[in-house]
Amino acid sequence: MKKIKIAFKPWMGFVLFGIALALIPLLAEYTTFVKSSTIITIGGTVIFAIAALGLNILLGYSGLISLGTAGFMGLAAYLSAYMTVDLGLPFEVSLIVAVLVPTLIGVLVGLISLKIEGMYLAIATLAVSEILRKTFEEFEFITNGFSGKSARFPQLLGFIQLDRASTYYLIVVVLVIAMLLTYNMMNGQVGRAFNAMRGSESAASAMGVYSLKYRLIAFALATILASLAGVMYVHFIRFAYPSTWNLKLSLDFLAMIVIGGLRSIYGTVLGAFIVFAIPDLFLKQIPFFNQLSYVLNGVLIIEVIMFYPSGLINIGFDIKRLWLKLRKGIHDAGK
Amino acid sequence: MSIFIQIFLRSLETGSVYALAALGIILVFRTSNITNFSQGALGMFNTFVVVSIFNNFGVPLWVAIIGGLISALLIGMMIDLVIIRHTKKVSPVAKQIITLGLIMILVRLAPIFFGVDPLNLPRLIPEGNLTLVGANISYNGLFNILFGLMVMGGLFYILQYTKVGLAIRTTASNEYTARLMGVPTKTVTLGAWAVGSMLGVISGVMIAPTTTVTLNLMDVVQINAFVAAVLGGFQTFYGPVVGAYIIGVVSNLLLFYVSPVWGGQILYVLILLFLTVRPYGLFGKKVVKKV
Numbered sequence: 374m375k376k377i378k379i380a381f382k383p384w385m386g387f388v389l390f391g392i393a394l395a396l397i398p399l400l401a402e403y404t405t406f407v408k409s410s411t412i413i414t415i416g417g418t419v420i421f422a423i424a425a426l427g428l429n430i431l432l433g434y435s436g437l438i439s440l441g442t443a444g445f446m447g448l449a450a451y452l453s454a455y456m457t458v459d460l461g462l463p464f465e466v467s468l469i470v471a472v473l474v475p476t477l478i479g480v481l482v483g484l485i486s487l488k489i490e491g492m493y494l495a496i497a498t499l500a501v502s503e504i505l506r507k508t509f510e511e512f513e514f515i516t517n518g519f520s521g522k523s524a525r526f527p528q529l530l531g532f533i534q535l536d537r538a539s540t541y542y543l544i545v546v547v548l549v550i551a552m553l554l555t556y557n558m559m560n561g562q563v564g565r566a567f568n569a570m571r572g573s574e575s576a577a578s579a580m581g582v583y584s585l586k587y588r589l590i591a592f593a594l595a596t597i598l599a600s601l602a603g604v605m606y607v608h609f610i611r612f613a614y615p616s617t618w619n620l621k622l623s624l625d626f627l628a629m630i631v632i633g634g635l636r637s638i639y640g641t642v643l644g645a646f647i648v649f650a651i652p653d654l655f656l657k658q659i660p661f662f663n664q665l666s667y668v669l670n671g672v673l674i675i676e677v678i679m680f681y682p683s684g685l686i687n688i689g690f691d692i693k694r695l696w697l698k699l700r701k702g703i704h705d706a707g708k
Numbered sequence: 709m710s711i712f713i714q715i716f717l718r719s720l721e722t723g724s725v726y727a728l729a730a731l732g733i734i735l736v737f738r739t740s741n742i743t744n745f746s747q748g749a750l751g752m753f754n755t756f757v758v759v760s761i762f763n764n765f766g767v768p769l770w771v772a773i774i775g776g777l778i779s780a781l782l783i784g785m786m787i788d789l790v791i792i793r794h795t796k797k798v799s800p801v802a803k804q805i806i807t808l809g810l811i812m813i814l815v816r817l818a819p820i821f822f823g824v825d826p827l828n829l830p831r832l833i834p835e836g837n838l839t840l841v842g843a844n845i846s847y848n849g850l851f852n853i854l855f856g857l858m859v860m861g862g863l864f865y866i867l868q869y870t871k872v873g874l875a876i877r878t879t880a881s882n883e884y885t886a887r888l889m890g891v892p893t894k895t896v897t898l899g900a901w902a903v904g905s906m907l908g909v910i911s912g913v914m915i916a917p918t919t920t921v922t923l924n925l926m927d928v929v930q931i932n933a934f935v936a937a938v939l940g941g942f943q944t945f946y947g948p949v950v951g952a953y954i955i956g957v958v959s960n961l962l963l964f965y966v967s968p969v970w971g972g973q974i975l976y977v978l979i980l981l982f983l984t985v986r987p988y989g990l991f992g993k994k995v996v997k998k999v
Contacts, residue, residue, distance in 0.1 A: 438801065485980060488987045492743060496938040497983055500976045503931055511969050620931060624745060624808040631805045664820055671812030675791060678806050682798040 384553055390639070391549035394419065398538045413610075414653045416541045419548050420605045422645035425629040426551050426638065427598025432627070433635035434559055435591035436571035437486055438495045440623045442599045444502030445475040447509060447618030449603030454524035454613060455515045464527040464608075472600040479596025483589040502623060509615040521614040524607045537609075544605050551598055552638050559636075563590060625649070632677050634684020643685060647673065710842030715960050717845045717853075723956025724856030725911045729926075729933035730940075730948035731860060732907035737942060738880035739893075739900040740792055742803045746810035748930030751908030752923065753814045754780040756822045758913055759829050759921050769832055776909045784905030788898045815923055826920035829913065852914045859910065860949060863903070867945055876900070932959075939979055941989025950990065955979075 398412050424446055431437050449471040456467035482501055489497050509516045516522055526535045527543065535543060558564055566587045569577035578584055607613050625648050633644025651673065652666040677685055729747055736744045758776035762769055787810065795803060831848040838845050867873035878886040879896045887893050911929055919925065933948070936955050940947030955975065963971035988994060 432801070485984055488984045490987070492942055493938050493983065493987060493989070495743070496934050497980055499931065500935055500938075500980055504973045504976050507973050619927070620745070621808075621811065624804070624811075627801070628805045628808050631802045665816070667816040668813050671809040671816070674812065675806050675809035678798060678802050678809070679791070679794055682795075682802050 383556055387549050387552045387556070387638075390552075390642075391545050394548070395542055395545045398541055411654065412537065412541055414650055416544055416609050417606070418645050418649040419541075419544050419642075420602050420609060421626070421629065421649055422642045423544075423548050423551050423605065424599045424602035425626045425633075425641045425645055426548075426555055427595035427602075428626050429630040429635065429638075429641050430555060430559065430567075430598070431591050431595040433630060433637075434564060434567040434571065435587065436567075437588065437591055438491070439482070439498040439592075439595060440495050440620065440627070441482065441498035441502040441505075442595070442626045443618040443620070443622035444505035445479060445596050445599040446603035446606065446622075447613065447615070448475045448478070448505055449600035450607035450613045450618075451509060451516045451522055453604040454522045454607045457527075457608075458522075458524055459515075463531055464529060468601075468604050471604050472597055475600040475603075476593055476596045479592045479599075480589050483592030486588055486592065487585060499620060499623070502618070502620070506615060506618050509618065516613075516615065519615060521612055522607075524611050524613070526611070527608045540609050544609060547601060547605060548642075551601070552642075555638055558594070563587070567591065628674055632674060632681075632685055634686035637684060637686045640684050640686035647677070647685070711964075713841055714843035714845070715964055716957060717840070717843060717849065719957040719960040720853045720953070721845075721849045721914075721956075722960070723953040724853050725914045725929055726932045726936055726956055727860065727949045727952035728856055728907045728911040728914070729929050730936045730952045731863065731945070732904035732911075733933055733937055734942065734945055734948045735876075735900045735907075736904045737937075738945065739876060739883075740788075740897045741800055741883075742792065742807065743800070743934075744807050744904065745804060745930070746807040746814065747904065747908050747933065748926030749811040749814040750780065750783065750905050751912035751929070752921075752926045753818055754783065754905070754909035755829070755912030755916055755921055755925060756818050756827070758909065759827045759916070760822050762829070763827070769830065773832075773909075773913055776913065777906050780905040780909040781902045784902040785898055787905075788901040792897065792901065793894065818923060826922045829916040829921055831917045832913075848917070856910075856914070859907070864946065872899075932956075935976070935979060937989075938983065939989055941992025943988065943992045947989055947991035 394415070397415055424442055428439060428442050431439055452474055453467045453471035456462045456470060457464060460467075478501070482498060485497060486494055510518060526537065526540050528534050529543075559567070566577070566582045569580060569582050570584060570587055574584055629644035629648050630641055631644070632647055633640030633642070648670070652670045681687060729751065733744050733747050736742055736747075754776045757779045758772045761767065761775045762772035765772075767775075791806060791810075792803075795806065798806070831846070833846070833848040833851055836847040838847060838850055865873075867876060875886075875891045875896050876899075878889065878891050879893045883893050908926075912926060915929060916925065932955055933952060936951035937948040938951070939954065940949065940951030942948075958978075959972060959975045962974050966974060983989075986992075
């Protein structure tokens, strides 16, 4: 008899992961275990995971660093809010424009990155982000200044008005597409070029990798994902303040990918949950530590880095190794 | 002309605040290879300590400041002893995330200890103005400029002409070799964190009277100190200090003469353009990499 075997393709994993994420609001409706405020927390986390995925392409694969993610995300958020609310443009049009404009600036930063590297590049991108943040404060015509800009849930194709739950599904779909594209690109020609560049720029150039082109691609991809996250953020949370898009948020993105694991797609999402969702979902439930939840999260982040410098996603291997060791021990004792 | 001198003197005051913070960052960076994003948070937390000692115990301000310096010293040493010392295998990027964790802890602990209301810190020298060629500067401002220069002069003297300074410079140049030569690199790193943290509280106390003491007290200082470090170059101890004074002066001149709204952004754009010409800052040299 012939066994029917279905080859497990990586894309199936991403889709299954997306379905599992999408089931959370349903759980919230039918059980008392998951509260409805949880959806906002998890939705926000998924949005941040999208932006962090972009940073993972940049830092993990191509080895370039950026502390400007928050600025680009904010720019996209304000543009989309302005175009849908003030100009009354359709969601799709504003999405495209809100992704294109930051991407152009991101490519410009990519040009700068040819000259500057390492810590200098990190601070240079931080300066770009600060320029954007100050502009959000002053350019009240679009951003509404310190009082914050409000937006609505997205309206697809002009007649499908989404509510909170369906916007959440949209976000999950965007995350799954982003994961798929990242996986495919990073295992294709672009990914190989990035890997070569990360190892040694000069060696990569000698092998015929045109570093300007791939640096621009890396920055463009990172900015596209950050802008997508920004658009999703403003239409899901429906509010944006200039103070949101500060250095702390950019560092949070960095924390997510380092904690989860560089060059790990699931690790990025795991990192996003640790940085954003853990205080709200778990730590706040502990009665005495209510106030201390974010302090504990800071401690947790430091602990993870001290004990898992290469990313928490590797914890799986360690558990497996420990299990094998234990089983061997039991086996030996049995003899 | 008198307006120009006035602006220049004010800029020196803000410049010395940035310079102290930048010096703290570069000390830690050179000795333990960590980009310390928590410099501002440390300064903020310890400035809160100063304010709460001043408000609750009715002691003179300078006593409260000494209290703040001691708490900064202890916190700085504790960070190194508990965390940084055990992160030898961690990559530089991951080390930055440790300082992010420190920010989260400090920023969330501050409201628990000191309450959520914005507090006020008076000037060290309450009143009095000095008139210089038609320009006014408060005695307090003058004191800040001179005190900042004194602290930095003292530190640079120690760095350049004493045995301790030699130990710091060898650690900065190559930690592994320094350890082989018998330099107690662990103590050097411990000292760098302690001094960096104390420089943070000094800059915090200097900037506090111009605004209120809140959680965001040091945000601007932190970012400008970093940009100053890039402008001056990470490879020398004096580069970031010079960069900080340049940023202080040029930003105030731009804000006054060009545009009060866009001055800050123009300054950053100019610095970015400057970096494309000199990628390693004013005093940095190109690092040659092996292929």
